Amino acid sequence: MAVEVKLEHTKQDPTTDARERIGKSLRSDIKGKIQAAFAVIAPKGARGWESRDVVAGLLAGRELRYRYVGQQAGSDYPQKGFITGSVRDLVDFIESAAVPAERIEHVGAEVASAIDNAAGILDGAIPDKHPDRARITQAVAADSDWSGMKVAALVWLNAFLLQNAIAAQSSGNNGIKSVDELRSETGQLSRSKVKQAWQKILVVNYKSIFHPALEALPLRADENAVKKALTLLADAAEEMAGLPEGGTTSVGGDIYAKVTTNRKSAAAYYTLPAVAEFLVRMALPDRYVPCSLGDWAQAAAQEYRMGDFACGTGTLLKAGYQRLRALVEGDADEAALSGLHEWMLGKGGIAGFDITTIAAHLTATGLAMCQADQTYDHKSNVGVLALTGKPPRTGSIELLDKKAHLYDLLRETVQTSSGTDDTKSGSSLVADNASFDLLLMNPPYSRMTGGDRKTENDKRPRMYSWLSDKDREEVEKRQKKLAGKAKEANLTAGLATVFSVIAHNKLRPGGRLALVLPMTAATGRYWRAARAMFVKHYDDLVLVFYAEGGMMSHETGMREMLLIGTKRTRPRSEHDSAPVVNVCVDRAFATTAEAREVARAVNEASPERRDAHDGDGAHKGVLRVGETVVGNWLRTRHIGSESWIAVGVSDMDLLTQVDDIARGEMCLSATNSTRKFPISTLGQQFELGGSHETIGHIKGNDPCGAFELHPLDPNDRKLRPDKFLWAGKADNTNQLTVKPDHYGEPNPNPTRAHKTMQEIRNSRADLLVRRDLRFTSQATLVVTTTPIKVIGGPAWTTLMKRKDDGEVHDLAAFGLLVWANSTLGLMSQWSQGGLQQAGRSRIPQRNLHHLPCPDFRHDDIRSSLQSLCDAERKKIMGLKLDPAMNAATDESRHYLDGLVAEMLGFDPKHIKPLRDAWVQEPSVRGTKALKGAETDESDNEDEDEQETTE
Template identity: 25%
Template structure:
């Protein structure tokens, strides 16, 4: 009888085979040479790297040894979850043909280790191990340890600020140090806000330096641990001197020099000592959670501290959204071996408005995943030296960051460095860009790169980048910032626009005019519309820096999908890129992907065409019904999307959203797939644009449609009306108006004027020069008045109509006047159509989503919208629809979001069905009533 004596790697191979039966792809280690350090079994599961380490029970101290191996994998960042497994000794001598079956039924000892916990030892079969892994992953997805730690530190920082806030002199000095000087004419309220922000950020800078000091002390004996520092007699002075020594003798200038300078601005007082001691103790507590430091902990807190949009007009990307975006981007096919250090070092990624580095941190994590899995899957080592090679490449070669806020860039540097604090990096490609007037020359931050490959700046984060341009006691440091040819550009650009509140460069009121003029000059040759905001300009700038085959991965307002001002950007992307993925959030609670805003946003990934002659590709639209709130939920979602080409996304916690593919758009065409939470309704809308009433399961029925512009002309916008007329509520004039759109008053299709307009002889606004014949201008506008008003802004949760009718021409401030030449009876048929379900579908698919269910409809969108072509209807059809209008025009409608239970809306639809031979529209009403973008409610039923 043959005697078997299996080695551990044989069991690991069999365990990998068993795990594959549970739907995972696991690669067992192949021992090829001494020193090739790899986990026993490593696989990617639900977006997490999972390691299984195994030992036989007859190994000395088997549990302790294998548990230590598993912990090491998690602590070094090789795995997010590790399972320590002990095989029964009896499996050593099972015949090889029977080994797999024996292992499947064997009882193994196992312990689970994650970034946040270690379980006790359990016993069970391999199936039980998979169950335990599943529970661990689900716990991680729901339990965001990083968020809890961040909240704890935030509370401590808030307490510190309360201690400092009364010290106005110190807060003003801190404000200057942090690049937030007091503007001219600052009000007392704004000064208080600026000082509070400066105190908050300063406290965070100190906490950040303390945490980093503790991390350095783990691997560098020259650095004092916090426990020892806390015992020093003069704690604040001791920290100041030690931080100065660290940046002068080791490195990490961005972290410790800034911390030192903050301490120098604080008065020597009991309040300063109390605050600093509280921060030190919180930093010590945070350092007991090592895994949290590998995530964007400080960036998240910075976002919370600046709970309003930062003064430069941008919101910061949420950590979960950044994780999702970069995992999706890095999971696309790349012509590169991410496991090869030489190829890895040539991969270039930049964020031209990096803020605190949330997107760069997510990039670092996604690149690390790609590196580790590529090496594990091809039998290459994963030793500590290999991981150092990875982190050095990320910091010194791969990532480039640019921003105008010094404190934000400092936090970027420290967050990234915490990935591997034991490595003293030679350089970090992070730049603080100048913003404002520099000797009369406008400086526009990263936008200075428009038309340039190199920009001079006076601030640097890294001694290796410094160029001494003038020697002497007051020597000046300068650096040349450049953007390399990029493989990937990631961004959440500033949201500010040049219209509305005109926030463009609003943080610099004294310099705004000159800077806006300079920006207009520079963008003349770019394919971007400033009206859309700086986001459109940054897309064009990123395009200029991206190599063929490279990708854009952006967070932008949802208006990009359909907004008129974003048309130039959509055309740029359609002409030069394959739009690969668009992610929208139809989560009623979180339509956004940035912190501290409820503005609707989207994510997109686009690949630059190699030649411009490639065949068109489809675009995958991912419409989320539940927007991930944690890193692990985002990882799970990204992993599922790798293998789900289309369909409902369904993790264990319940349906999350839907993915579906549509043909690539052309020119400035809207991204229609991003405008619907459900694909069935999107397909119904696309069919309607082609003159067909159809949805899945419903055969197509043709209907005669035409653009609104073919039936009539649309009047002036509200700014022109405000400019040319004075408004009166109590003085009748020859120019009646319909002012505002109050849902509790506008209940029916037929309305009466509620205000009057009086022509002005001079323009209301200073930017409009009065001409000699200006007095005729109001009458020119009045000639565009109409007896139909189309809604301009809509809140369908309360608003009831899309169009209203009048007995005389009117103008409105929140409406577009429609002037038609059709007969009164055909006009009635048009009004009936405009308030039916099919019109709402056309409106919904053409809207600009702004905030939750709020939507806008600009003049060009209304002009192009398909409506019933009442000009070609038969007399019998017209008579039937006109009679229905007469019967329904004074009946009260329910809110548009309630169309499925509104008897008047149903009656409108039935009149259209009878006259036009349409199918039953009840299914369409039901589909619309389930759209979160219309109702503001969740797309999934609560359990």
């Protein structure tokens, strides 16, 4: 790499000179060419680099300015301006950005290929039913012989990496050789030399790492095949060694995700390394010191504890431990660091639990490599919890039971340094309540079942699908029993709510919580109790998400978010609101260097946000790295379980204006003034029908409700007294009048009917509001009318006349029809709904009551409404609408916007800036191009029966 430095007073930008150095050769005695360059602007006083005062000033925090320089100007980071930071910040940045992302991805692909090839060599060399096959599969706890070969190859690669680290870092390493020193003259590795080296390491330490590697070595397989396989993996380890720590492809975080085969059926996804880096920087910012201690050296001495009870391959724990070491290093000496390592790994300071043996193995390895020359007794608190057995066990879910015995399966096959069996005593993992300073987790999100559908075509993965039906039923029964003890946990939402409760129980007051959660956590109805828990018990709540939605874990295909907070000593009153800072990051983190700098930008805004907690200070702000905007933030306040509506919104200014509209204030952009109008809610002006769970079900699905429903044939001439508007299909929702699509018959199995048929029939209406909106693929209709009175369903809820409204109802219904289908009405529903899927919004049934809308009963609105109804009703009912994503060009939508402006008394031109900004929201346009741009997606996809779970 090259670092180009210019002095500040020269007014010279070092970027051009730094870029010119990329690709050039270094000195003749150094192999390779410059791959990365950094431009640094040093303060004027730094001219005398040899001066002790200058060096001391820089080390004490005197600021530099710097940036990463790519081969092309568009690949610089930041793209505009320079980052300001200390020498420590610069070193951090260089370490994590020194190798280009393309190089890291290339090495990752090469290593994954080497693992596949090594596994293939072994698979071809070991005959079927050969004892070595079963031995390898058992040693790495794989679910098949082929999977066993791949995981064994991964374990050996991992052992080679740690072996090299031990050999390089240890001054008196008891003769432990690097992998390169074991090679023959031809460059190959023999089974006997590898075995001998690993056995020597076992005498010193690292039982949980090298024992499985030794157990998986084939005893009688062809020697040449074993040589080829081991040599391939040793070469891959050498390739990985060329990447610096912090910018490297990690075995746990990246490679394991590429070579495992059953992750989707297990709903096992792993945190992206850049996301892990961002999360720990948010949880442990530079200013943070735990437990009110004077410095980090004191914190280390007083046994700081961190944990992850769904640790996977340890990406979060390793990132957290490295961050902890960096903070301690600023206040402590080398002895304190060694003592910290002994406490964390040897005496249980770090707790990492998983249900997969190989995952826990990789976690232990990654942590050990942080200080490979430091030995410790094998009393690690990283291990494997049983998922089955007698009595039934549920992995980390057992932590809900205060009396649970956390038996560590990882130690079942591991011998202590003295050679004695460690399975009889001292083999329990430890996780006492209120004992952790930091908990980092990306909990599994799978549900108890693959949804409510029980059809043969249901391909969604079921939790623990690799277990036998009997074992799975026992595990699920035990889980339900344990989760039933925690009111904040809801298995319908998935295991993430359960793990959130576990983390809360284990965290001590003042401790920091950092979670990766599905975006449904922000608005999902089954997350209500968990949201109330966070609001009641946590300060400094920060919610982070990507503007484009997107994943924070490998291949989930889900929109995810981060939650960071500090546990309170005393809970809030149920009536007190909690300040929440919503952070929208413009794009997914490309590298750990980018993640670090964005986290620093968020944390540096914290004094401004902290002032805002008391009602003063800024309400929102922009995040910058250098002069480049990387995101924005908005402070909101929340009580109890109400939805966190800002999550998923990329333009916080837009959301602020939508919030103003919900209070009856329209910003008049041209005059910088506001127009106030009477505001109310849907529930205050209409009676709402019930939810679909009480109404009925489509024949063949879960038999809930009073009715069994069947599709309604338009040519059917039979008398059908009970008709429904159940789904929202594209060919039936392009105008403001919609025909019913189903008819109902009495449920033949009414045991789960919570209401009688007559009660449900009483909810019939010819005005309905839609709960599930698709903004991209069909005409977006929020409120509709039907030719006859119908019953609603999962997509539609009926709106009935309130008893005291009399003739006002018809006029209010017309007003709602115009308002709800205008851009302002769409934005109102969008802001209250869940934005966990791009291009879609779903508003919970209970939130419909609080959906803001103008007060159509108010005298100021009624008079203008009456004239509009008389003059425009016929035209309105004949309008054909486009998908909401095309609102900026949809003439029918513009016409409705004009009527709303006339109804509320302002010029319709003030709606245009809001409309133009809203259609740019990723949650509105999804992955599609706006109208007029090319798109390869169909705009005419039908919507099947709505999902009944979030």
